Amino acid sequence: MKNLKGALMFGQSGGPTSVINASAAGVFLEALEQENITDIYGAEHGIRGILEEKFFDMRKEDKKELELLKNTPSSALGSVRYKLKDANVDDTDYKRLLEVFKKYNVRYFFYNGGNDSMDTCNKISKFMQKNGYEINVIGVPKTIDNDLFGTDHCPGYGSAARYVATSIMEVYQDMNVYDTGLITVIEAMGRNAGWITAAAGLANLKGYGPDLIYLPEQDFDVDEFINEVSEVAKKKNNKVMVVISEGIHDKNGKLIAEYLSSVNKDSFGHAQLGGTCAILANLLNQKLGVKVRPIEFSLLQRCGAHVGSGNDIKEAFEAGRMAVKYAVAGETDKMVIFERKNQKEYEIEYKLVDLSLAANTERKVPAEWILPNHKGLTQEFYDYALPLIQGNPNCVLEDNLPRFAKLKKVYAKK
Numbered sequence: 001m002k003n004l005k006g007a008l009m010f011g012q013s014g015g016p017t018s019v020i021n022a023s024a025a026g027v028f029l030e031a032l033e034q035e036n037i038t039d040i041y042g043a044e045h046g047i048r049g050i051l052e053e054k055f056f057d058m059r060k061e062d063k064k065e066l067e068l069l070k071n072t073p074s075s076a077l078g079s080v081r082y083k084l085k086d087a088n089v090d091d092t093d094y095k096r097l098l099e100v101f102k103k104y105n106v107r108y109f110f111y112n113g114g115n116d117s118m119d120t121c122n123k124i125s126k127f128m129q130k131n132g133y134e135i136n137v138i139g140v141p142k143t144i145d146n147d148l149f150g151t152d153h154c155p156g157y158g159s160a161a162r163y164v165a166t167s168i169m170e171v172y173q174d175m176n177v178y179d180t181g182l183i184t185v186i187e188a189m190g191r192n193a194g195w196i197t198a199a200a201g202l203a204n205l206k207g208y209g210p211d212l213i214y215l216p217e218q219d220f221d222v223d224e225f226i227n228e229v230s231e232v233a234k235k236k237n238n239k240v241m242v243v244i245s246e247g248i249h250d251k252n253g254k255l256i257a258e259y260l261s262s263v264n265k266d267s268f269g270h271a272q273l274g275g276t277c278a279i280l281a282n283l284l285n286q287k288l289g290v291k292v293r294p295i296e297f298s299l300l301q302r303c304g305a306h307v308g309s310g311n312d313i314k315e316a317f318e319a320g321r322m323a324v325k326y327a328v329a330g331e332t333d334k335m336v337i338f339e340r341k342n343q344k345e346y347e348i349e350y351k352l353v354d355l356s357l358a359a360n361t362e363r364k365v366p367a368e369w370i371l372p373n374h375k376g377l378t379q380e381f382y383d384y385a386l387p388l389i390q391g392n393p394n395c396v397l398e399d400n401l402p403r404f405a406k407l408k409k410v411y412a413k414k
Contacts, residue, residue, distance in 0.1 A: 181238025310391020
C-alpha cells in the first residue's frame, strides 16, 4: 500500500547475532529520513513488548548512539521467543496487536529474526489484511544458522563463520603445543543446518583446521565416529581435531545430545541443545584411552563482534535500510533477501521474497558440498563462504575496549 502515513514499529526476535543491531540501525536511521513516517518505535522484547504496550521512542535517541548500534552485539531492544497461535484457533494476541497499532497509528511494521520470526511476521500481516487495517509489513532477516529460504545468505552468518574459523585456527595452535596426544572435540551451533559448523573448514585453507567435520545434514553413527577418530589418531600420533554440530542425530532422528540426558524445549518447541561435545569426548576417552578435551563455543559464536565480518555488518545495515525503503514504496508481506549477482567478483542485490515462502522453511548445506567420510567441505563451499567473512568490523574503541551503543530507552506514551 503506497502513500501510507504513520508510525513505524520495529522488533527483534529469537537468538541474537553480532550484527542484528546493525539492521536496527539501518531501520531507524532510514526512517528518520522518511517524511511519511511520523513516529519511530522500538519494541521491548519483540512481540511481547507490543502486546504489553512497552516500546521505546527512538526519536529520543542520539543519532551517534544509533550509529554505534552497527558494532553492538546482541539485541539492543531485547529479544523474545514468543509463538503466536494460529489466528483461526485463538486471535486474542492479534486483536491486541491491532488495538495497539490503531492507538499509535502504526502503519509500518518490521520484525527482525529467523524462520520463526518470519512466521510471526507473516501471521500478523495476513491478520491485518483480513481485518482491513492498512499497514506495510516487512521481515528483516537474521540468523547465524544461515538457513532462511530464498536468500543467498543471512545477516549474522558471516561474522559467526569468521569467529568459528578464527577460533579453530587458534585452538589448533594450542592443541599442538605438547608432545603428548590430545583429541579435541569442538561443538558449534546449528540445529538442523550445518552452515556454522561447516565454517570450521575455512581454517583448513590456512593449514590449521579440523581433521573431521560432522554436520546435521548427515546421520551420525557413534561407532563410525569412534572408528574415524581412531584412524586419524593412528596417523597423527593421537592428535586429532573434530568439529561437530550441536544438532547431530542418529538415523532415527534422535539427537546425540539426548543419549545421556533429556533435552529441554523452547517456546517454539525446538530442542535447547548444547553439551554434545562433552558426551562424545567422554566416549572417546573411554574407548581410545587418550586425553580428550571438549570445547563448546556456545554463545561466543553469535556475539563475537570483535572478529565480526565487515561485509556482514554492511549488509545487515543495508537489509534494515532497504526494508524501510521498500515499505515506504508500498511493498508489504515480504522479507528482504540477498541475491548474489556475480560468482567471481562478490556483489549482491537487495530484493524481496514473500513471507509465506521464508517462514518455517530451512535451507541446508547442499549434499554435494560435503566431502565423504566427514573429511570437510568442497571448494564450492569455500567459494560461497569466503566473501561473507571479508572486511574488518572497525569497532569504535574507548581505552582500547569496544564502545557499544548506550540507548536512553524512553518509553513511548499516548
